[in-house]
Amino acid sequence: MYGKNLGVLWDGRATTPLDLVHWLDEILDVRPGAPPAPAPAPRERGSAPLRGAGGLRLHGNGSPAILGGACPGLALSVGHVHTDAINASAFGAAARPPSTVYAHYFVVWRLEDRRAVSQSEPFCFPSLEDPAACDLIQFVSGLVVNATDVLLTYGTNDCGAAFARIALGEALDTALRGDAGARAALCPGLA
DSSP states (O other): OOOOOOOOEEEOOTTTEEEEEOOBSSEEEESSSSSSOOOOOOOOOOOBBBBGGGBBEEEEESSOOEEEGSSTTTTEEEEEGGGGGOOOOOOOGGGOOSHHHHEEEEEEEEEEEOBBBEEEEEEBHHHBSOTTTTTOOOOEEEEEESHHHHHHHEEETEEEEEEEEHHHHHHHHHHHTTTTHHHHHHOOOOO
């Protein structure tokens, strides 16, 4: 099965082919080339889909960002679940009818074996119209990381555009669920 929201993973060298991130699973489902690609290799024993709110499988939101010197060998992705089967108020957003809010997640994973290291609690961005609520629809489409910040671009309600700038340390604390020991071990380059 192919994922619908593909991300590109590429180290920027002309001699290296593009890989496509299909699903944010415990071991990321990364395949060479573009669909239709060959059938994926059998899943590694013990690899399980990452689950979000309501036990729903985590969809990818575009291309991951390599964390570089801050967290050597790691990348950050954003994933989401559709709240078809749950109420968005379960993750702290103002109550909205089911299937109207995407719950987003940060996922930190190792580049070497593509194994997920940590997954955040669900979150949404405050609505531009009502900061106490989430927009009806938010879809993260861009993710850029530099030495100090994470910049996310996202669409709202299928017709608007917005961006959020989050301090890299804050984003990693969210992704690592506040585990200071994990942050120190995984991100020695982060002050």
